[in-house]
Amino acid sequence: MKANEYLLGCINCHPISNSTKSQATDRFVQVAHKIHGDKGYLYNLGSSNFICPSHGPQTLGNLRNHLSSITPCSVCDSLRLRDRYISQANKSNKGLTNIYFVSFTSKTSSESFFKVGLCFGSLEDRFKDWLVHYDITPIVFSTGNAADIYDLEQKIHQRIKEKQLSYTPMNAYNFGGASECFLASEECINKLKSYIINKTT
Structure with a gap:
């Protein structure tokens, strides 16, 4: 119905x-x-x-x-999205996915920010629409079990929200996943880098 x-x-x-x-x-x-x-x-x-x-x-x-x-129900919806992502990974990527931590620097201004997210392919494929406006520098790119990696990404996003670090890029209307961008100090970036590496190796 x-x-x-x-x-x-x-x-x-x-x-x-x-x-x-x-x-x-x-x-x-x-x-x-x-x-x-x-x-x-x-x-x-x-x-x-x-x-x-x-x-x-x-x-x-x-x-x-x-x-x-x-x-x-927000919890039910989160679980539904998680199940759907893992199912997609199982069907098309042998149950694996990639977590990335990257920095963006504008090609035309002083704008810069960071993003943590998931992708099945390369960063070039994931950010092909972003490359017109930004230079992208990988900080961490790791592959692992889709369920574990998905949960790790969600935990990081939740922490970013709690710390009120979220940032909306100037060209956000063009890009999927723009709501996951954030700003952070060098100390925070280094800690997050170490955290992701420790959780995925």
Whole structure:
């Protein structure tokens, strides 16, 4: 049953609120049960949360996004993406993937930043669209079991967010993965380099 069957009306007359601070209404609960009923989520009228049977209370956020999401629970969604990536690695890359830690330097300005991410192929293939604007210098490039490498990357990204180091490149609109870029001191870079090497060798 497709979510769009229940997302009625244009952006102005849509029966479900588009606010990011919405509370569950009777109409929303009815539609949510029709769309996500097989997931066992629990909703309470007037609440800004819902209950995932596996991961407990979760924030509703934008109600329309909740209805159109495959897995509205953030933990369930993270696990779904992880499983999908590992499955792809098993099918096309013998269960392996690469983790990279690279620096970017603009070819036209003083902009510079760093990125940690995953790829199945070479850095040249991964960043072919970036090379027009940036010189790219590898700091670490390691290959390993996809599940272990995926978890390592996620842990690093979480740490970067916690430290509030995230950075949006000037040309971010052109590049996939631009939201994973960050700024850091030389000391932090050296520690991260050692951490990745220790975890992948």
